[in-house]
Structure formats: structure tokens, C-alpha cells
Amino acid sequence: MTTDVGAERGRVAVIGAGSIGLGWITLFLAHGYRVRVNSTRSNIETVIHDALRLFTPGLPGASRDPADLAGRLEIEPDLERAVADVAVVQENTPENLEIKQDLFARLEKHAAAGTLLLSSTSTMLPADLGARMDNPSHLIVGHPFNPPHVIPLVEVVGDTTSDPDAVSAAAEFYRSVGKTPVVLRRPIAAFAANRLQSALLQESIHLVREGVVTVAELDDIVTGSLGPRWATVGPFQSFHLGGGPGGLRNWLGTLGSGLQQGWAALGRPVLDEDTLDLVLDQTDQAFGGIAYEELAARRDRLQKAVLAAVASADDAPPPRSGS
Amino acid sequence: MTTDVGAERGRVAVIGAGSIGLGWITLFLAHGYRVRVNSTRSNIETVIHDALRLFTPGLPGASRDPADLAGRLEIEPDLERAVADVAVVQENTPENLEIKQDLFARLEKHAAAGTLLLSSTSTMLPADLGARMDNPSHLIVGHPFNPPHVIPLVEVVGDTTSDPDAVSAAAEFYRSVGKTPVVLRRPIAAFAANRLQSALLQESIHLVREGVVTVAELDDIVTGSLGPRWATVGPFQSFHLGGGPGGLRNWLGTLGSGLQQGWAALGRPVLDEDTLDLVLDQTDQAFGGIAYEELAARRDRLQKAVLAAVASADDAPPPRSGS
Structure with a gap:
């Protein structure tokens, strides 16, 4: 099953409103999504409005009015209601495997089939996060760089448990909010x-x-x-240009011969x-x-x-x- | 003996006109120095004028006329005459220890006492470069990042053989052409x-x-x-901010605990x-x-x-x- 989230600006649920969650909320709102926030913070409404004022100047492009963004904001303390009828869930709970495994098992029960279940985790892989789910095929890691409303990269990480169409849909969703998603070709600890x-x-x-x-x-x-x-330019194009018109092939033929020796001399503090x-x-x-x-x-x-x-x-x- | 090179825009000798040498020539000329080029290239005059046209658009600040820069250029194929009456020599010969050792021994004979003898080497230390000199105290590494007329950093590297005043004078010289010199507190292979x-x-x-x-x-x-x-912001300020208001101390207390384990898992290709x-x-x-x-x-x-x-x-x- 594919999930088409880019075609219309639907509703996204954001779970957890720490600094990463607040960055996502700002970004999703700025790109026209309705955002439903589920958080355990008691003063959540104030926290979000403060964040919108603090973060909107950092958004790429023309300046935005935080009040406009707030118009598409909903607060929903009940998880079940928070994820009903949304196309995408982005979770930002603490980096604790138990907490996240429980959360995804509950999300599976309450979200519609085919809902993209995205995790901001920087350390855990989808197969582990979904260990308590019946069907973790739509659980994908979407790992932002801090702050998520400023830095373009999102690492999109599927796993052996993932539906390739869900991986593509996750990348498409992040593109729809102006990000640069890079899909890892296989899962690896700590990502790239x-x-x-x-x-x-x-x-x-x-x-x-x-x-x-x-x-x-x-x-x-x-x-x-x-x-x-x-x-x-990235490291590889940098070295390619460092080789002059002969490119990386030329560079590896001259300075590059010392590369392996140089690695051996690096510190191991x-x-x-x-x-x-x-x-x-x-x-x-x-x-x-x-x-x-x-x-x-x-x-x-x-x-x-x-x-x-x-x-x-x-x-x-x-x-x-x-x- | 100190060398005051920043106070007046004197004469700088540049030895070697590969891509690094050409970048230095452009930069020194743009900052008002008279530049005397010593090179074995037969078509050196054409090479430099082509480089000035190619490189001046990359110089920081207002646009420059390559013809203005060329007005302060001198070509001197004879090494002895090239380094007579200059305050600074910047050498950019191939990364070959023998060649450079010979060169610095000759420079010592022909340059006035107190002339700053700077090397663009990316791999060799002053004590080794000056092994054939009687007094290598004014031989300092000034390692630019490519291209030297664009990237701010110059690593200034002295050695046990170096006069600390010469190290300071080298940093001052690079500041006088708009660079960001960082003086290494002790020599280390491949620099920082x-x-x-x-x-x-x-x-x-x-x-x-x-x-x-x-x-x-x-x-x-x-x-x-x-x-x-x-x-x-550099890596340390980045991590400091990653810790929120608690700073690096907070970051090392949470995510940082995995840092050492993460290092052990890095690749050794x-x-x-x-x-x-x-x-x-x-x-x-x-x-x-x-x-x-x-x-x-x-x-x-x-x-x-x-x-x-x-x-x-x-x-x-x-x-x-x-x-």
C-alpha cells in the first residue's frame, strides 16, 4: 500500500514537543499542513507559541507570521484521537527503546492502516522500534539534523521489515516540506x-x-x-576537484597514497x-x-x-x- | 629578531606557480603587495595572467580588475635575485623533502637575515624542511586550504627550531591578506x-x-x-549548543555517553x-x-x-x- 502525502496538505500528528518536535511543528505548519500535537507537557500551548515566535525567523525563504502558522495547529492530549485520520505521524519521544516500542504498538492500533509512522530517533532502527507491532511495514526512521526547521537533511531509514513504498512515501513527505531526504540503502547503527x-x-x-x-x-x-x-561541495567532489582536471583518479595517484597511512595515525582518544x-x-x-x-x-x-x-x-x- | 611585514605593503617572493602558488600570487597582489614570482614554467607570464582572470572573481569583497593586480607583478627566473630585498618568501614547490631542503638551504644564502621563509607544504614539518640550513629559525609552515585566495584558514606551524617571533610575524602576515591564521601549539604530522x-x-x-x-x-x-x-559554528560549539541551556556538560551527560562506543564502531576501510x-x-x-x-x-x-x-x-x- 502506498501513502500519498505530498499531493494534498493534509493532517500530520507530531508526538512529543521537545526541541526536535517543536522544530518539526514549526516546519510542517509553515508548509501548509494541519498539525495535531500530542504531548505530555502541561503548558504545551504556551511552549508551542513561544517556539513558533522563536523559530519562524529561521525558516528558509520569506518571513512568516507565527499567528498564521498557529491557525493550523491543534492540541490533542489523547493519543488515540491525535492519530485518527492523519496521513503521517512524526514521533519525537525520548531515546528509550521501551518507550518507543510501546508507542509504536499503540500507534498501530489507533492510526489508520497505511499511515506513515515516522520516528525522529538518531540511534534506533525500524526493526527494533517495531518489535511489538504486528505489521511494522510503515514504520520508517526520518532522522532530522538539529534544528529540523533549518538544516535540510533528513536521513530516511527503512529496514528489512519496511515496505519500500512507505520508504519512498516518507522521502516524498520530507521533500514536501522543503527538506533534502537521503534514503539509506541499508540500515546501519547511528546512520550516516x-x-x-x-x-x-x-x-x-x-x-x-x-x-x-x-x-x-x-x-x-x-x-x-x-x-x-x-x-x-561534499567530501568526494572536493577530492575530485583537488585532483585538478585529472579528478579523483589523479588525486588518489598522488596525495591519496598517503591516505591509508594517515588513517593509521589518527587519534584514538x-x-x-x-x-x-x-x-x-x-x-x-x-x-x-x-x-x-x-x-x-x-x-x-x-x-x-x-x-x-x-x-x-x-x-x-x-x-x-x-x- | 622580529619581522614586521604587516605595517607596509612590501615585496613578497612566491616560488612555484602551480595551483597553490597561483592562488597566493592573486591574493598577495589583491592586498597591495608587490609580488615577485620565481618559477621554472616557460610560459609563466601567460599562466599568471590566465590565473588572475580566473581567480579574481573568487576573491572576497568588491570585484577587482586583474590588470590592476598585474601592475604589481614581477617575474624573476633567478632565485638569488627573486628573494633579494623581500620581507617574505612563500614557497610552493612539489611535496618532495629533498627539493624543499635544498631550496631552503639556498634561500638562507640569498635572502636577507630575518626574511620570513614560509612553506605551503601540507605534509612536512619545519625542523625537517630546514635540516640543511645553518639557522632555520625563520622557516615557518603556512599551510593554506585550497584554493588559497578563497578559503580563510592558514595553519601556521612552527617547530622546536623556530623563533616564536617569526611564528607571530607569519600569522600577522597572513592576517594582512585577510586570512584566518591558526597557530598550532605544537607540530604534528599532517597538521590539524x-x-x-x-x-x-x-x-x-x-x-x-x-x-x-x-x-x-x-x-x-x-x-x-x-x-x-x-x-x-565549529564542532565544539555545535555540541555545546546540542546540549541546550546545559551546554556541552549536559550533552556529554546524555548522548555523549555513547560517543566512545560510537568511535569503536567506526569503519576501518x-x-x-x-x-x-x-x-x-x-x-x-x-x-x-x-x-x-x-x-x-x-x-x-x-x-x-x-x-x-x-x-x-x-x-x-x-x-x-x-x-
């Missing part, structure tokens, strides 16, 4: 983007631990080189107490004096500007022959 | 940025090898998430023939149909736009208490 991030963080902590740079200097290195590079203290102290020194809200607002403002700049400078993107 | 890049590339190749994503999909993941994130074939085939499919010049021009256009967007959106950067 967080594995890449973890690999870079491991070497970052090694360099700080070895006294080569401080936390603040490490950040300056990345925002001054790899960040702007990878905001525009241990997160012992001394290392944690060092990293935390330097982080406090670098950023501790500035309020969270101020840093987060700056991050969102800059990320929105970067994404808009790439889109605008890329008005004539070159065709791509592969996928 | 390429180690970070290598760590991420290792996991990228693992994910392609395992069939989780294709080369093109891996690039989409990075340009859709980590790139825009790290173009604005072997660059055997099958892996290289897979990566090269998918790279050809993704980018092989588009001319190098077109891809490189797009990369430079987008990177310039990204850097300008960050600078412009960051008109009121928060103060930083640490360095």
Missing part, C-alpha cells in the same frame, strides 16, 4: 551523518587532548576551512576524566560567558544565511548524471 | 585540518564500501547537514583495488560528465557566497572570552 560527525569529533578531541589546539582554535579551523568547503575536564573547561572558557539563546539564535541566523547563499549562487547547478 | 578531513573521509569511504550510500548521496548528506553547520574501483566509478558517474573548470568555478562561486553570507549575518558576533 552522525557517524561522519563522530569521526571528526574523535580527531577533534584528540587534537585538543594532545595540546595541538584549544577547543576555540579547533572550531576556528573548521569554520575557516572544512565548513565552508562542505557547505558547497579515551574519554577519561582528565580529557573530559580539559574539553569542558576550554568549552566553558570559549562559550560559557554567552547565553544559550544568544548563541543558538546566531547559529540559526548564520545557517539560514549560508543555505540561502548557496541556493542563490547556485542558480545554474550543473547537471548530475549519477544519483 | 587535514587530519580532521581524513577522519571524515575514512568514514565516508566506509559507508560507500558498505553500500549504505553512494558517493553522490554521501556528498548530499554532508552539504545538507554538517557543511552548513560547520560553516557557522582498506583501500584495496575493489574499494578504489567502487569509489572511482561512482565519482565518475556523479561528476565525470562535467568539466573540471565548470565544477571548480561553481565551487569557488558558492564558497565565496557562503563566506560573505556568514560575515554579513554575523555583523554582531558575540564576544569570546577564551582564545
Whole structure:
């Protein structure tokens, strides 16, 4: 069974209203969906309205009126009623396998057959999440990067238990709210983007631990080189261009020969107490004096500007022959 | 002895005019320096004028006239004459230790005492480069990220053989041409940025090898998430904000507990023939149909736009208490 969610702006249920849930709510509303929120927070209405005011300036494109968005918002504390007659459920409950397994078993009972059941989990696979369901075929991971209303990527992860049409429908749904879904070709622990991030963080902590740079200097290195590079072309195209007109083949023939040796020399830090203290102290020194809200607002403002700049400078993107 | 190169726009010698050398020449000229180029290329004058036309649109800030830049250019095929009466030498010869050791021994003879002798090497340390010099105290690595006229970072690397004042003067010189120098607190093989890049590339190749994503999909993941994130805030500030108002301390207390386990699960691919074939085939499919010049021009256009967007959106950067 396929689920056509892109053709009309129907109703989406969002379960859980932490920072990820609130980002999704803002984004789905901004793209014309009616959003029904199911949350255990007592002051949920205030929380959402605050989030809409805080998050709408970060949305891509023209500025939006939070009040317009709120017009399509419904609060429904009862799970059964929350997921009745919706095309899509996006759940954002805590990263706890028991909680999520229970939730999906209940969703299966209350949602219509064919409803897309999407999880924002960053750590769990669909087959595990659906272990208590009779039919987990429409349970798909849709893992956003934080904040979900700003960063384009959504990793769409199916499993051996998944209906391929449901995987496609999930990707289509995320495209309908302006996201860049990438469907993983097979499930893997921690998915792709967080594995890449973890690999870079491991070497970052090694360099700080070895006294080569401080936390603040490490950040300056990345925002001054790899960040702007990878905001525009990915690692493979980067290396392909690094090889000059001969491309990646040429690059691997010259500098690339040292690649494998370089990997062997990368750090394998241990997160012992001394290392944690060092990293935390330097982080406090670098950023501790500035309020969270101020840093987060700056991050969102800059990320929105970067994404808009790439889109605008890329008005004539070159065709791509592969996928 | 200190070398004050920022106070006046003096004369800089650039040795070697491959793609890195040409980027430096463009940048130094654009910032008002007289640039004396020493190169073995027979058609060097044509090569430089072509590069000035190609590279000036990528320079940060207002548009420049390549002809204005060329007015401060001198070609000097004789090394002795090329480095006489210059404040700074930036060498960009091939990554060959013998060649560079010979070069620095000759530079020591011909350049005035106190001349900053800077190397663009991405792999060698000052103590090794200066092994044939009597006094290598002013030999400092100034490693740019490609392309040097676009990407802000320069890694400034001294060694046990270096005069700390020469290290400071090198950083000051790079600041005088609009770069973001980061001085490494101690020398380390491959420096910092390429180690970070290598760590991420290792996991990228693992994910392609395992069939989780294709080369093109891996690039989409990075340009859709980590790139825009790290173009604005570095890895540590990113994690600090990921912890919410509790900061990195909070993040390490929740998601961070899985960090060390995650590192153990990262891939350790072997660059055997099958892996290289897979990566090269998918790279050809993704980018092989588009001319190098077109891809490189797009990369430079987008990177310039990204850097300008960050600078412009960051008109009121928060103060930083640490360095």
C-alpha cells in the first residue's frame, strides 16, 4: 500500500514537543499542513507559541507570521484521537527503546492502516522500534539534523521489515516540506551523518587532548576551512576537484597514497576524566560567558544565511548524471 | 629578531606557480603587495595572467580588475635575485623533502637575515624542511586550504627550531591578506585540518564500501547537514549548543555517553583495488560528465557566497572570552 502525502496538505500528528518536535511543528505548519500535537507537557500551548515566535525567523525563504502558522495547529492530549485520520505521524519521544516500542504498538492500533509512522530517533532502527507491532511495514526512521526547521537533511531509514513504498512515501513527505531526504540503502547503527560527525569529533578531541589546539582554535579551523568547503561541495567532489582536471583518479595517484597511512595515525582518544575536564573547561572558557539563546539564535541566523547563499549562487547547478 | 611585514605593503617572493602558488600570487597582489614570482614554467607570464582572470572573481569583497593586480607583478627566473630585498618568501614547490631542503638551504644564502621563509607544504614539518640550513629559525609552515585566495584558514606551524617571533610575524602576515591564521601549539604530522578531513573521509569511504550510500548521496548528506553547520559554528560549539541551556556538560551527560562506543564502531576501510574501483566509478558517474573548470568555478562561486553570507549575518558576533 502506498501513502500519498505530498499531493494534498493534509493532517500530520507530531508526538512529543521537545526541541526536535517543536522544530518539526514549526516546519510542517509553515508548509501548509494541519498539525495535531500530542504531548505530555502541561503548558504545551504556551511552549508551542513561544517556539513558533522563536523559530519562524529561521525558516528558509520569506518571513512568516507565527499567528498564521498557529491557525493550523491543534492540541490533542489523547493519543488515540491525535492519530485518527492523519496521513503521517512524526514521533519525537525520548531515546528509550521501551518507550518507543510501546508507542509504536499503540500507534498501530489507533492510526489508520497505511499511515506513515515516522520516528525522529538518531540511534534506533525500524526493526527494533517495531518489535511489538504486528505489521511494522510503515514504520520508517526520518532522522532530522538539529534544528529540523533549518538544516535540510533528513536521513530516511527503512529496514528489512519496511515496505519500500512507505520508504519512498516518507522521502516524498520530507521533500514536501522543503527538506533534502537521503534514503539509506541499508540500515546501519547511528546512520550516516552522525557517524561522519563522530569521526571528526574523535580527531577533534584528540587534537585538543594532545595540546595541538584549544577547543576555540579547533572550531576556528573548521569554520575557516572544512565548513565552508562542505557547505558547497561534499567530501568526494572536493577530492575530485583537488585532483585538478585529472579528478579523483589523479588525486588518489598522488596525495591519496598517503591516505591509508594517515588513517593509521589518527587519534584514538579515551574519554577519561582528565580529557573530559580539559574539553569542558576550554568549552566553558570559549562559550560559557554567552547565553544559550544568544548563541543558538546566531547559529540559526548564520545557517539560514549560508543555505540561502548557496541556493542563490547556485542558480545554474550543473547537471548530475549519477544519483 | 622580529619581522614586521604587516605595517607596509612590501615585496613578497612566491616560488612555484602551480595551483597553490597561483592562488597566493592573486591574493598577495589583491592586498597591495608587490609580488615577485620565481618559477621554472616557460610560459609563466601567460599562466599568471590566465590565473588572475580566473581567480579574481573568487576573491572576497568588491570585484577587482586583474590588470590592476598585474601592475604589481614581477617575474624573476633567478632565485638569488627573486628573494633579494623581500620581507617574505612563500614557497610552493612539489611535496618532495629533498627539493624543499635544498631550496631552503639556498634561500638562507640569498635572502636577507630575518626574511620570513614560509612553506605551503601540507605534509612536512619545519625542523625537517630546514635540516640543511645553518639557522632555520625563520622557516615557518603556512599551510593554506585550497584554493588559497578563497578559503580563510592558514595553519601556521612552527617547530622546536623556530623563533616564536617569526611564528607571530607569519600569522600577522597572513592576517594582512585577510586570512584566518591558526597557530598550532605544537607540530604534528599532517597538521590539524587535514587530519580532521581524513577522519571524515575514512568514514565516508566506509559507508560507500558498505553500500549504505553512494558517493553522490554521501556528498548530499554532508552539504545538507554538517557543511552548513560547520560553516557557522565549529564542532565544539555545535555540541555545546546540542546540549541546550546545559551546554556541552549536559550533552556529554546524555548522548555523549555513547560517543566512545560510537568511535569503536567506526569503519576501518582498506583501500584495496575493489574499494578504489567502487569509489572511482561512482565519482565518475556523479561528476565525470562535467568539466573540471565548470565544477571548480561553481565551487569557488558558492564558497565565496557562503563566506560573505556568514560575515554579513554575523555583523554582531558575540564576544569570546577564551582564545
